Amino acid sequence: MNTSRIPGFYNMTVEERRELLMDMHTFTEEEKAHFFSGEALPAETADKMIENVIGTFPLPLGLGLNFLINGKEYKVPMAVEEPSVVASASYIAKMVREAGGFTTEATERVMIGQIQIVGSPDIQAAKEALLNEKESLIEDANAAYPSLVARGGGAEDLEVRILNEASDSPYGQMIVLHLYINTCDAMGANIINTMVESLAPTVEKLTSGKVYLRILSNYADKCLARARCVIPPALLESEGFTGEEVRDGVVHAFEFAASDPYRAVTHNKGIMNGIDPIVIATGNDWRAVEAGAHAYAARSGRYSSMTTWSTDEAGNLVGELELPMSVGTVGGAIRVHPMAKIAHSILDVESARELAQVIVSVGLAQNLGALKALVTDGIQKGHMALHSRSVAIAAGANGEMIDIIAEQLIKAKEIRVGKAKELVENHTK
Numbered sequence: 001m002n003t004s005r006i007p008g009f010y011n012m013t014v015e016e017r018r019e020l021l022m023d024m025h026t027f028t029e030e031e032k033a034h035f036f037s038g039e040a041l042p043a044e045t046a047d048k049m050i051e052n053v054i055g056t057f058p059l060p061l062g063l064g065l066n067f068l069i070n071g072k073e074y075k076v077p078m079a080v081e082e083p084s085v086v087a088s089a090s091y092i093a094k095m096v097r098e099a100g101g102f103t104t105e106a107t108e109r110v111m112i113g114q115i116q117i118v119g120s121p122d123i124q125a126a127k128e129a130l131l132n133e134k135e136s137l138i139e140d141a142n143a144a145y146p147s148l149v150a151r152g153g154g155a156e157d158l159e160v161r162i163l164n165e166a167s168d169s170p171y172g173q174m175i176v177l178h179l180y181i182n183t184c185d186a187m188g189a190n191i192i193n194t195m196v197e198s199l200a201p202t203v204e205k206l207t208s209g210k211v212y213l214r215i216l217s218n219y220a221d222k223c224l225a226r227a228r229c230v231i232p233p234a235l236l237e238s239e240g241f242t243g244e245e246v247r248d249g250v251v252h253a254f255e256f257a258a259s260d261p262y263r264a265v266t267h268n269k270g271i272m273n274g275i276d277p278i279v280i281a282t283g284n285d286w287r288a289v290e291a292g293a294h295a296y297a298a299r300s301g302r303y304s305s306m307t308t309w310s311t312d313e314a315g316n317l318v319g320e321l322e323l324p325m326s327v328g329t330v331g332g333a334i335r336v337h338p339m340a341k342i343a344h345s346i347l348d349v350e351s352a353r354e355l356a357q358v359i360v361s362v363g364l365a366q367n368l369g370a371l372k373a374l375v376t377d378g379i380q381k382g383h384m385a386l387h388s389r390s391v392a393i394a395a396g397a398n399g400e401m402i403d404i405i406a407e408q409l410i411k412a413k414e415i416r417v418g419k420a421k422e423l424v425e426n427h428t429k
């Protein structure tokens, strides 16, 4: 039974959770071996992935539960070191599923390759020359990656921009060619770079200029994913707060973030709390996603909230998130890192477009989790209660002592390492 609603999952042992997943999903023997061995990434594999390897740096991998997106169930693998993130995502996903779940959509997967051309004697003539050869440039780019074209992707369009045209610009004029490439299910950085590099000699000839940079743009604003949720106030009710109060608080919190970059950065960090863990767990490039997301949040010219929260005519809370999402289900480390392969088996998405839509849903849920806590009890109550276990470990607790010290910290309402050290000393006396 493929449901993502597994009440009490967090009360099971790690071993019990793994066993349950084995029953719910199909894994290869190799995946099972990795899953149970505790060795997430063998040193020999790590040594082939990056340079100067001296070890690996594991992160906890948890499951965001309860996600219902476009009517499909998802258990979301999340690799993250911060307590309460997974719990909060699961909490809001549970609420949203009661309201019918997330609805999402995504554009086609069009990524951008840039070619920088400097020193053309007649910049307008150079632009014209490139545009006149548009079809043959696209053909040449595709000839550099025929397997992508065979999959239904490849270079589809081309644009030419002139930068710094104004005479008072402090920087030199240059031409930038944008090649629009459908990268199918790959994030596409290497594919794009291969294509734009292959065009450079022709571009130099056509423009009589010098080509410098030939690289993808991480501002993937033609590769967008959107998520939406509509929540009746009754589901938002919280101890001491009506659903309407919570709803209005969330809308005010959004307006704060939309009006003030100091708040917007923290608000958006809360969104990335949900996004980065799934991007990491699925073996994707989280720096690329982070860079694109923050640039998109500043697309109006002013850095602002990535999400919007409003009230509809029926009084429901409506949340929306649209972001560039340059992720893949193939390529890069995805089929190399054993845990990324396992994460894909659990997540069970069929395409990069589907993965992108799951990711923005988690980002939207995570944002609401934080905002709901902030406009009611404050963040410390839920977050610090879960953080208390890390504090106990930092103070030297181990084994069964961890939960005992964590409990004592919560009771004392002093969740800090100094207090935990005192408690550990008393405990071991």
Ligand SMILES: CC(C)(COP(=O)([O-])OP(=O)([O-])OC[C@H]1O[C@@H](n2cnc3c(N)ncnc32)[C@H](O)[C@@H]1OP(=O)([O-])[O-])[C@@H](O)C(=O)NCCC(=O)NCCSC(=O)C[C@@](C)(O)CC(=O)[O-]
Pocket: 006, 007, 008, 009, 010, 065, 066, 082, 083, 084, 085, 086, 087, 088, 089, 090, 091, 092, 094, 266, 267, 268, 269, 270, 271, 273, 369, 370, 371, 373, 374, 379, 381, 382, 383, 386
């Ligand atoms: C932590 C909760 C969810 C507790 O909230 P609660 O009301 O005590 O939760 P509950 O006990 O009623 O449980 C509700 C559901 O939450 C999940 N859940 C509940 N507990 C667990 C757990 N231990 N492990 C796994 N899942 C858990 C689980 O799905 C559960 O349903 P069930 O399965 O029981 O039917 C809530 O207080 C919360 O969402 N707090 C916000 C936490 C948060 O945002 N953390 C991010 C770190 S802070 C930060 O970095 C960002 C920030 C805040 O600065 C961003 C910003 O400013 O905007």
Ligand SMILES: NC(=O)C1=CN([C@@H]2O[C@H](COP(=O)(O)OP(=O)(O)OC[C@H]3O[C@@H](n4cnc5c(N)ncnc54)[C@H](OP(=O)(O)O)[C@@H]3O)[C@@H](O)[C@H]2O)C=CC1
Pocket: 147, 148, 151, 183, 184, 185, 186, 187, 188, 189, 190, 191, 192, 216, 218, 285, 288, 328, 330, 331, 332, 333
């Ligand atoms: N600025 C940036 O963001 C940069 C990022 N990178 C890194 O690049 C990597 C991502 O590049 P990417 O090009 O995606 O990865 P790869 O270089 O691994 O290319 C993906 C490969 O997947 C194969 N493939 C199999 N099935 C499909 C499918 N359905 N759709 C598309 N391709 C398929 C293709 O090979 P074939 O056609 O032969 O089967 C293709 O070569 C990441 O590791 C990233 O960190 C690198 C440079 C810059």
